[in-house]
Amino acid sequence: MKHLQRLLLLLAAAALAWWLYGVFFPAPEKLIRQRLDKVAELASFTGKEGNLARVAAVTQLVDCFSSTVQVRVDSPAHAEHTLSGKDEIREALLAVRAGLRALDVQFRDPQITLNGDRTAAFVHLTAEARIGTDRELFVQELKLGLERLDGQWLVARLETVRTLR
Amino acid sequence: MNPPAASPPAAAPASGFRRFVFGRNLRFTLLRAAALAGVCFVVFKFILLPVRITGASMEPNYRDGRINLINTLAYRNHPPRRGDVVGIRFSGPSLMLLKRVVGLPGERIGFREGRVTVNGLPLDEPWLRHVSNWNLDPVELGPDEYFVVGDNRSMPMHLHTFGRAERVRILGKAVL
Numbered sequence: 001m002k003h004l005q006r007l008l009l010l011l012a013a014a015a016l017a018w019w020l021y022g023v024f025f026p027a028p029e030k031l032i033r034q035r036l037d038k039v040a041e042l043a044s045f046t047g048k049e050g051n052l053a054r055v056a057a058v059t060q061l062v063d064c065f066s067s068t069v070q071v072r073v074d075s076p077a078h079a080e081h082t083l084s085g086k087d088e089i090r091e092a093l094l095a096v097r098a099g100l101r102a103l104d105v106q107f108r109d110p111q112i113t114l115n116g117d118r119t120a121a122f123v124h125l126t127a128e129a130r131i132g133t134d135r136e137l138f139v140q141e142l143k144l145g146l147e148r149l150d151g152q153w154l155v156a157r158l159e160t161v162r163t164l165r
Numbered sequence: 166m167n168p169p170a171a172s173p174p175a176a177a178p179a180s181g182f183r184r185f186v187f188g189r190n191l192r193f194t195l196l197r198a199a200a201l202a203g204v205c206f207v208v209f210k211f212i213l214l215p216v217r218i219t220g221a222s223m224e225p226n227y228r229d230g231r232i233n234l235i236n237t238l239a240y241r242n243h244p245p246r247r248g249d250v251v252g253i254r255f256s257g258p259s260l261m262l263l264k265r266v267v268g269l270p271g272e273r274i275g276f277r278e279g280r281v282t283v284n285g286l287p288l289d290e291p292w293l294r295h296v297s298n299w300n301l302d303p304v305e306l307g308p309d310e311y312f313v314v315g316d317n318r319s320m321p322m323h324l325h326t327f328g329r330a331e332r333v334r335i336l337g338k339a340v341l
Contacts, residue, residue, distance in 0.1 A: 109257020126255035137219050141255045163255055163262065164313065164328030 222315030239338035268312025275303035295319035
């Protein structure tokens with residue numbers, strides 16, 4: 001009985017150590033997921049948002065991108081165009097927020113591939129957006145390139161993917 | 166005269182209820198419940214994927230808000246067939262497009278006055294309820310591509326998602 005108790009205690013200690021290791025030294029995949037959750041949260045907004053809050057949210061969102069970020073949009077609804085750098089992204093985000101009453105963005109099924117030295121990652125995901133109180137969903141497949149700079153994962157490249165060609 | 170003994174029928178409903186909820190043997194009941202939960206998990210996670218239809222692109226045959234199931238084993242023994250309603254995945258299975266297969270690999274598919282043309286000939290489409298004026302020059306499908314489109318062609322063409330889908334994107338066939 002004593003052996004069993006010791007064994008259970010040992011297992012519990014090992015599980016605790018494993019959990020603590022994950023908390024203090026999170027895997028890059030976990031950090032990337034957290035970053036993507038943050039991007040989706042910051043990209044979402046409600047109609048109650050004030051001007052200051054809007055600018056603050058956009059600034060925070062832009063900080064999730066690298067200074068050399070490239071965003072390429074190519075979808076049947078929009079002609080192909082590219083945004084380069086944080087300033088263009090900021091302007092586009094402010095225009096979107098000014099034009100819509102509310103937006104709810106969520107990222108689904110992120111598939112993360114890390115490169116060899118784990119300083120860059122490629123993410124394939126599906127963005128789901130609900131505009132205002134519409135029941136209609138807007139779904140867009142995206143490919144993102146992320147880079148780790150100063151311990152932070154930043155979006156360096158974002159492009160739309162045509163699910164049907 | 167002695168008072169009548171406490172009537173046993175009062176206890177009967179309680180034991181009947183217990184037996185109904187827990188069964189004759191609680192351990193076997195729990196085992197059966199666990200097995201049933203396991204089977205349901207496997208079936209609805211990997212074989213019959215439940216989906217809620219959002220949008221009008223498949224109306225009137227598949228209405229907005231309805232629930233359907235996608236059978237992922239449907240194409241184990243044969244490839245998708247013309248007329249099948251299939252689930253097409255995005256980056257994963259959480260969200261998918263529900264569309265009808267109208268073109269098979271190697272064919273040339275186009276639209277003429279809302280009707281699909283296959284290698285230049287109009288396709289008989291019994292599932293089509295609305296007429297439209299869609300026109301599209303024929304596109305040739307690759308060896309691993311299927312042409313998919315919704316049933317509702319009364320909506321504007323630019324608002325409707327349709328086109329060539331790679332075979333790997335087709336998750337399975339709609340059951341209902």
